[in-house]
Amino acid sequence: MAPIISATQQLPQVSHAVLYSKPTRTGFSLLQSHILYSNRALFYSRSSFRPLKAILNSPSLTKVADDAKEKGEALTLREICLGRVPEHLLRRVEEVGYAVPTDVQKQALPVLFSGRDCILHAQTGSGKTLAYLLLIFSVINTQRSAVQALIVVPTRELGIQVTKVARMLAATPTENDAEQKSCTVMALLDGGMLRRHKSWLKAEPPTIVVATIASLCQMLEKHLLKLESMQVLVIDEVDFMFNSSKQVSSLRKLLTSYSSCNSHQTVFASASIPQHNRFLYDCIQQKWTKRDVVHVHINPIEPMPTCLQHRFVICSKKQRHQTLLSLLQSDAPKSGIIFVGEQSEKSKKAGNGPPTIDLVDFLKTSYGGCSEILLLEEDMNFNSRAASLSEVRQGGGYLLVATDIAARGVDLPEITHIYNFDLPRTAVDYLHRAGRTGRKPFSDEKCNVTSIIMPEERFVLQRYENELMFNCEELFL
Ligand SMILES: Nc1ncnc2c1ncn2[C@@H]1O[C@H](COP(=O)(O)OP(=O)(O)OP(=O)(O)O)[C@@H](O)[C@H]1O
Numbered sequence: 064m065a066p067i068i069s070a071t072q073q074l075p076q077v078s079h080a081v082l083y084s085k086p087t088r089t090g091f092s093l094l095q096s097h098i099l100y101s102n103r104a105l106f107y108s109r110s111s112f113r114p115l116k117a118i119l120n121s122p123s124l125t126k127v128a129d130d131a132k133e134k135g136e137a138l139t140l141r142e143i144c145l146g147r148v149p150e151h152l153l154r155r156v157e158e159v160g161y162a163v164p165t166d167v168q169k170q171a172l173p174v175l176f177s178g179r180d181c182i183l184h185a186q187t188g189s190g191k192t193l194a195y196l197l198l199i200f201s202v203i204n205t206q207r208s209a210v211q212a213l214i215v216v217p218t219r220e221l222g223i224q225v226t227k228v229a230r231m232l233a234a235t236p237t238e239n240d241a242e243q244k245s246c247t248v249m250a251l252l253d254g255g256m257l258r259r260h261k262s263w264l265k266a267e268p269p270t271i272v273v274a275t276i277a278s279l280c281q282m283l284e285k286h287l288l289k290l291e292s293m294q295v296l297v298i299d300e301v302d303f304m305f306n307s308s309k310q311v312s313s314l315r316k317l318l319t320s321y322s323s324c325n326s327h328q329t330v331f332a333s334a335s336i337p338q339h340n341r342f343l344y345d346c347i348q349q350k351w352t353k354r355d356v357v358h359v360h361i362n363p364i365e366p367m368p369t370c371l372q373h374r375f376v377i378c379s380k381k382q383r384h385q386t387l388l389s390l391l392q393s394d395a396p397k398s399g400i401i402f403v404g405e406q407s408e409k410s411k412k413a414g415n416g417p418p419t420i421d422l423v424d425f426l427k428t429s430y431g432g433c434s435e436i437l438l439l440e441e442d443m444n445f446n447s448r449a450a451s452l453s454e455v456r457q458g459g460g461y462l463l464v465a466t467d468i469a470a471r472g473v474d475l476p477e478i479t480h481i482y483n484f485d486l487p488r489t490a491v492d493y494l495h496r497a498g499r500t501g502r503k504p505f506s507d508e509k510c511n512v513t514s515i516i517m518p519e520e521r522f523v524l525q526r527y528e529n530e531l532m533f534n535c536e537e538l539f540l
Pocket of ligand 1: 160
């Protein structure tokens with residue numbers, strides 16, 4: 064493989080030289096996109112531009128994770144958490160069925176328990192939630208009457224889910240733990256009853272608050288919540304929040320205020336942090352994290368779970384409904400999500416109905432294989448959204464027709480099939496949609512992600528394949 068090209072002149076943030084065999088225009092831009100996406104140097108073969116081997120370019124950061132990995136290799140969750148997380152909570156963790164740590168838990172927990180700020184960057188469904196909750200349980204003191212941990216999430220749906228897991232683990236201690244006061248968790252989410260939350264905060268502050276940023280800001284402005292009392296701040300789906308024009312300025316303000324508090328620990332989590340080295344640099348510069356922040360990056364060369372099989376079907380726009388129907392009939396999924404793109408302004412102005420409703424109606428009349436066809440999208444009111452999600456959580460077979468609102472963080476482990484009725488807008492969106500399946504950390508069960516595309520979209524899907532380093536197989540129906 065030759066020649067060797069140094070990428071440092073073109074891309075100052077990349078510190079490694081790149082082994083690269085064929086410096087053509089397309090090859091080089093592909094290479095750049097890999098580097099920008101992952102900040103890694105890649106080794107390329109002469110015959111193909113697919114990466115053969117990748118290495119991280121921040122040895123000091125990976126070393127911390129490697130040391131933790133070495134120490135935690137064969138340990139159970141209990142052993143990793145012993146002496147840090149109270150015994151009654153550890154028992155609860157085991158009762159729920161969490162005995163063996165996932166990779167991100169194995170590597171991150173020792174770092175988190177050491178008090179360092181941390182960026183949890185690991186595949187979808189890899190167990191980041193439990194990792195940061197265990198940190199929170201290790202630092203809070205239930206005898207203190209103050210909010211001690213804050214988890215900020217981008218959507219109400221994710222907030223409800225995180226609250227549910229936190230409450231399940233923080234269940235009231237048994238009689239043997241009589242001296243333990245139970246830990247309370249408040250969900251401070253858009254669409255909630257803020258008046259009731261105000262009274263609750265005044266009367267008896269909860270130990271943990273899970274919040275969306277707008278509701279949180281209201282409480283901070285009214286001085287009903289004080290950042291000074293918080294020991295841990297978690298920002299979940301951090302890249303999404305920084306990309307959201309509605310959330311970014313409040314988030315920046317929150318991080319800046321929190322950074323001026325005395326004793327604090329900050330954790331960011333996501334399966335996708337594009338240009339993560341740049342993000343790390345910004346965090347330190349802005350003092351949102353301390354200088355020794357650790358980037359725990361799990362499985363960087365496989366940003367999506369390996370149990371996913373990616374497929375695509377090519378058809379014309381008019382044939383998409385029929386193609387989806389044929390796919391459903393041949394796959395017969397017990398539970399799945401069909402992702403539909405946002406309706407364009409042009410289509411709205413033309414008086415067309417929402418494509419999601421159209422698809423739900425079509426499936427209800429044509430597809431008999433599944434017991435429930437449900438809808439989840441931004442435009443629904445909060446109660447209908449909650450009703451849809453609580454129905455799917457009750458189990459049984461269902462097909463959820465959803466926009467990207469269901470793509471972030473939502474954990475429905477029974478889902479085995481994802482269909483992209485419309486292609487996602489970016490590779491990162493593809494990753495999060497795909498990540499709604501394959502969510503059983505220790506299972507080998509194969510799950511499918513199928514994209515229905517028009518011929519001219521093949522190029523776009525190919526780009527996602529290159530960026531996310533996966534292979535998509537064509538299906539012929
Ligand atoms: N140690 C464990 N043992 C068994 N199951 C686990 C363990 N940790 C987490 N899980 C399960 O794995 C699933 C995914 O966990 P979680 O929702 O935390 O993923 P995530 O990393 O936050 O994913 P995303 O990036 O999509 O939000 C959940 O159903 C959770 O109950």
